[in-house]
Amino acid sequence: MQPELDVMEKEITALWAEALGLDSVAVDDDFFDLGGSSITAIRLLPEIAERFGVEPSIGVIFDHPTAREMAVALADLGAKVAG
Numbered sequence: 001m002q003p004e005l006d007v008m009e010k011e012i013t014a015l016w017a018e019a020l021g022l023d024s025v026a027v028d029d030d031f032f033d034l035g036g037s038s039i040t041a042i043r044l045l046p047e048i049a050e051r052f053g054v055e056p057s058i059g060v061i062f063d064h065p066t067a068r069e070m071a072v073a074l075a076d077l078g079a080k081v082a083g
Contacts, residue, residue: 007081008052008071015047016067027068031061038062052079 013025020035031041041061049055054077064070 002075004081005071005075008074008079009067011051011081012048012067012070012074015044015051019044019047025067027071028066031065033065036061036065048074052081054079 009027013027013029016029016031016034016036017023017025019040022034025034038058041058044061045056045058048060052074054074056074056077060070060073060077064073
């Protein structure tokens with residue numbers, strides 16, 4: 001695992017936990033199984049764009065519903081983590 005992907009996964013799980021009102025989210029938890037919806041996903045897009053410097057489509061969340069999968073997909077789009 002690339003260190004940057006690990007950081008991205010942690011940031012994604014933190015975003016999801018906050019959006020879904022959960023204490024924590026694991027990297028392999030499915031966003032929709034946790035209670036996420038298309039509305040929640042749409043609300044997360046600006047947060048993802050701000051944190052990672054990319055503007056993913058809503059399809060990224062539907063096609064990559066775990067933080068592990070999403071981190072790879074965002075990296076493929078050129079996402080970067082701060083620091």
